[in-house]
Amino acid sequence: MTASSPVLEVEDLSIRFQERGRSLLAVRNLSFQVARGETLAIVGESGCGKSITALALLGLVPPPGRAEGKAIRLEGRNLLGLGPEALRDVRGRRIAMVFQEPMTTLNPVLTIGEQIVETIRDHEPASRREARDRALTLLERVHIPDPVRRFGEHPHRLSGGMRQRVVIAMALACNPAVLVADEPTTALDVTIQAQILDLIDELKQGGMGVVLITHDLGVVAGHAERVLVMYAGRKVEERAAADLFATPLHPYTRGLIAARPRRRVEGGERPRLVEIPGTVPSLAAMPPGCAFAPRCASATEDCTAAEPPLTSLEDGQVACLRVGDFLAPSHSLPHARLA
Numbered sequence: 001m002t003a004s005s006p007v008l009e010v011e012d013l014s015i016r017f018q019e020r021g022r023s024l025l026a027v028r029n030l031s032f033q034v035a036r037g038e039t040l041a042i043v044g045e046s047g048c049g050k051s052i053t054a055l056a057l058l059g060l061v062p063p064p065g066r067a068e069g070k071a072i073r074l075e076g077r078n079l080l081g082l083g084p085e086a087l088r089d090v091r092g093r094r095i096a097m098v099f100q101e102p103m104t105t106l107n108p109v110l111t112i113g114e115q116i117v118e119t120i121r122d123h124e125p126a127s128r129r130e131a132r133d134r135a136l137t138l139l140e141r142v143h144i145p146d147p148v149r150r151f152g153e154h155p156h157r158l159s160g161g162m163r164q165r166v167v168i169a170m171a172l173a174c175n176p177a178v179l180v181a182d183e184p185t186t187a188l189d190v191t192i193q194a195q196i197l198d199l200i201d202e203l204k205q206g207g208m209g210v211v212l213i214t215h216d217l218g219v220v221a222g223h224a225e226r227v228l229v230m231y232a233g234r235k236v237e238e239r240a241a242a243d244l245f246a247t248p249l250h251p252y253t254r255g256l257i258a259a260r261p262r263r264r265v266e267g268g269e270r271p272r273l274v275e276i277p278g279t280v281p282s283l284a285a286m287p288p289g290c291a292f293a294p295r296c297a298s299a300t301e302d303c304t305a306a307e308p309p310l311t312s313l314e315d316g317q318v319a320c321l322r323v324g325d326f327l328a329p330s331h332s333l334p335h336a337r338l339a
């Protein structure tokens with residue numbers, strides 16, 4: 001593999017669960033790539049398959065659920081089909097994950113320092129002293145003030161934002177090639193959210209690829225180069241972030257953008273939040289054709305007849321039968337043209 005090849009390549013990933021004797025696909029035929037130093041945001045409402053995709057990247061789909069397909073290639077190595085030992089070795093060392101709630105990762109009875117030292121020594125033959133020095137450097141890297149004092153403190157002494165910084169420090173302990181962050185800021189207040197996202201931006205300057213999972217498109221703006229929109233387990237649009245915000249193509253993406261909470265402009269009214277009507281269908285009751293059709297104001301009869309294929313654009317992909325109409329010259333969509 002070369003320096004310019006993607007650090008992570010997912011090819012035709014499906015995730016299967018068994019429920020009451022039925023086999024259900026929570027994720028279907030998902031493909032994407034992440035380059036070095038790039039953030040790919042995966043967005044969609046609750047239940048669209050974002051978290052289970054994140055878990056699959058780390059080989060953590062809870063059994064009897066199963067990830068299947070062609071490849072989850074990390075630095076050129078296919079993780080699909082690796083045994084539990086080999087996966088455990090890759091996890092933490094080459095790919096690491098940060099969850100929404102830091103206390104799910106932190107052990108309340110160990111000090112911050114002990115936990116980072118343990119993480120380092122789990123993966124590398126470092127002496128206690130070396131691991132301690134590296135832990136202190138990591139605390140500095142994630143901008144924890146007074147790291148020597150914090151090293152000896154327990155997690156409950158820290159604020160939510162500081163705890164999330166510690167979790168990120170642990171994720172970085174072995175210099176992973178890819179960081180998967182699943183709603184890393186949802187539990188935090190708005191100012192702290194921005195600081196954590198800025199920190200992730202800073203860390204990826206070193207070449208780490210980032211997969212940022214969120215239901216909130218507001219989080220994505222300014223913090224992701226590309227955006228993949230999922231609906232009912234499927235990719236429905238993938239574009240460069242700037243293009244997606246300027247000219248969203250899939251009606252679901254447009255709905256998510258309209259539903260995005262926005263701040264009030266000084267002196268003005270808070271922009272109205274437009275909810276997408278209806279809810280994400282359950283896996284056991286997928287509607288025929290396009291899964292979004294029952295909630296879509298643009299849907300026609302054709303949309304319920306067959307599932308729309310994922311169409312390539314010059315700058316990405318979209319799965320909507322009506323995309324040709326949205327791309328017509330009267331629709332001023334300057335960046336998007338069919339490839």
Ligand SMILES: Nc1ncnc2c1ncn2[C@@H]1O[C@H](COP(=O)(O)OP(=O)(O)OP(=O)(O)O)[C@@H](O)[C@H]1O
Pocket residue numbers: 017018019026044045046047048049050051052053062065215282283
């Ligand atoms: N262990 C499991 N067993 C059966 N089905 C599951 C399991 N985990 C997830 N699913 C199903 O997979 C689908 C996708 O769930 P997932 O949690 O990935 O969605 P999400 O978009 O991340 O939503 P959220 O933001 O609420 O986590 C859902 O329909 C869910 O019911």
